[in-house]
Amino acid sequence: MKGLPAIAVTGLGVITPAGDGTDATWEGVCGGKPTAAADPSLEGLPVEFSCRLPSGSEPVRGIPRRAAWRMSPVGKAAVAAGHDAVQDAGLDPASWESARVGVVIGCGVGDLASWRAQTLRLTDKGAASVSPLTMPMALPNMPAGEVALALGIHGPSLGTATACASGASALMTARWLLASGQCDIVLAGGAEMAVDPLSVAAFHRMGALSIRGDDISGASRPFAPGRDGFVISEGAAVLVLERTEDAAARGKDPRALLVGCGASTDAHHPTTPHPEGAGTEAALRQALADAGLVPSDIDHVNAHATSTPSGDASEAAMIGRVLPHGPSVTAPKGVLGHALGAAGAIEAALTVLTVERGLVPPTANLDGTVAEGGLNHVTGSARPQRVRAAVSNSFGFGGHNVVLAFTSDAPA
Template sequence: MKSLPPVAVTGLGMITPAGDGAGATWAAMCDGRPTAATDPELSGLPVDFSCRLPEKTDLSRGLLPRSSWRMSPVAKAAVSASYDAIADAGLNTASWDPARVAVVIGCGVGYLTQWHTQSLRLAHNGASSVSPLTMPTALANMPAGEIALALGIQGPSLVTATACASGASALMTARGLLASGQCDIVLAGGAEMAINPLSVAAFHRMGALSTRRHDVAGASRPFAPERDGFVMAEGAAVLILERAGDAVARGRRPRALLAGCAASTDAYHPTSPHPQGEGTEVALRQALADAELSPVDIDHVNAHATSTPSGDTAEATMINRVLPHHPSVTAPKGVLGHTLGAAGAIEAALTVLTIEYQLVPPTANLNGAVGEGAHLDHVVGTPRPQRISAAVSNSFGFGGHNVVLAFTSAASSG
């Protein structure tokens, strides 16, 4: 099958536990500074730490008061990241055709805190105490809907929900919209703010979370032999995607190219990955074929690596099998924790920056290439300057969802 033409990433915006803005997040990644900290809202739970957005994060910037009051924090984060991405791309929203612009946002959970809070109100105080804003704030589609409302976008407005692969699924969907000719610009990304006592208790009960309370900063430790689960996190990222020719025509040099992507399903278990990474291998090989790349062309891997024992083992096994030439590997969740539905978009943005700056951030809390994934070329300690022409970003989710995005350097494409 003929591959689709590459699309340009011309702008990006990020709001993560490492800071408000792509620059702050990139700096923390390069420093390898973990963001996990004790969370007062989780007090009394077996897991009482998480990776929250910084306290001073302004999620209402650019929003009119009449809009801000009715929006959930996850929608505000998505809108704020969109404003940053548009500014970064040098786009003028007053001059674009709103019917030719689309929004695709990955969101795995929606604003779970609203469901939790309003359920308690209903149980304790009756139906009249339930907020009339419950549905428009809690539904998972609203981050995309609110971006469209804020920016007057009239093209497709979609949400992808493939658990922790949702953000990557959004970029894959966006690429298809551009290739079909339906749109000229797509705001694609992910947003998630699902940390609350209910979600943390639920993940803990299934054995997914780290319980490293004696060393909270070191709790998220991808590929480390003593890893014991992931750390809940929140955040948002939005990337501006355009056809490469359109970007050049308006005088905008791409930050990187989304050259290929693919999705697969494990069909193995509701929450556990296939132990040999068979489904993820399909996604990786198909993404390479879509980008017209061979395995040896890949210089760098942005690993999904959540810090769970089985997940990291399966991914390491798969990477070694498909990419035996040992490209460099980094795992952002050591710094950021696991942002669930936003993770794929945040890590796609980080992969773009890695290619653009020719610099690989280290995996935090991994003190050497030991344990599972010992044969991978882990970047640890300090960032590594490296020539990177092509990189892949892996995203996997409950339900067996797998998405791999292949990015290439705009410079190497000529």
């Protein structure tokens, strides 16, 4: 049964290790070259590599000069992506009704570096040495707050924190705000800049990270045999969402339509996905029902696939079970690594581009003949394909599952 109305995606802003900007990221992801590299900031740790934003491209656009000094890197990334998305949508913050504009930005960690640095100050030098900027820099809601501040937005400003599903949760929440009539425009997405010795040490202790230090470019290998964990990454993506009729009224063609959302919780284990993918299957089926689609309508799947043994196996089995007709499958984390709370938004933006441009990026480091699950994996090079309907999967610690469905046109 179809649920809420379709929502137009009218703007994109994407910043990733593959490129500073939507087109640069798209070119890098379609090129299929992994971005994992040795990371001097992690020297001496059991894992010394990550996927970082391109050297020298720290995002500064859209950030008021008077505010840059007090902003965290994750706040800056969110603002830059938001700035790009608004420009892409052809909107002018000086002329919109700011009380009818909302912001929802997912962030799983916040500014971990600030927490760590200020904890050391407290321990070594006492309370008087702790920066008064600690809380406004470190809290995970601040990317949403900084976007609202930078763009003068006075409508709802929310932060979603569902671990690695945070960015997808933000888009789902934004859709509710638009469908309810509370907002006319919502900037929604995710931001994360959590490549830090503490996060890397913690994820390594869990056994979640790849330790393929002798083959760094091959370390992030979704669905591939021999995968041993994810490569930590960073980035941001913001999508401008509007009701379809509002976009049409101002003469703006949508890049794609967000037509369905599904969410569930595994309630199985704090960090390990349900081995049979029961929760993820429920989220996918909800998204299809919400969109008024049936499984055979789906032409493409943008998989969560982080490159962990159990997670990829569970997801591959679930995709094959729910979508047995063999839609194309890609996993961008082979190129980008895992950007945690930003990943769902980045991959939603890539799904929008796949629908819009008729091109499916390849999964890096994957030989399709031996890939997990026998799915229709896109490998080697980008594949031209008409994609009328696609889903983007995002799953997170805590058992959070979110699936977003996009189409080129509204389902009948």
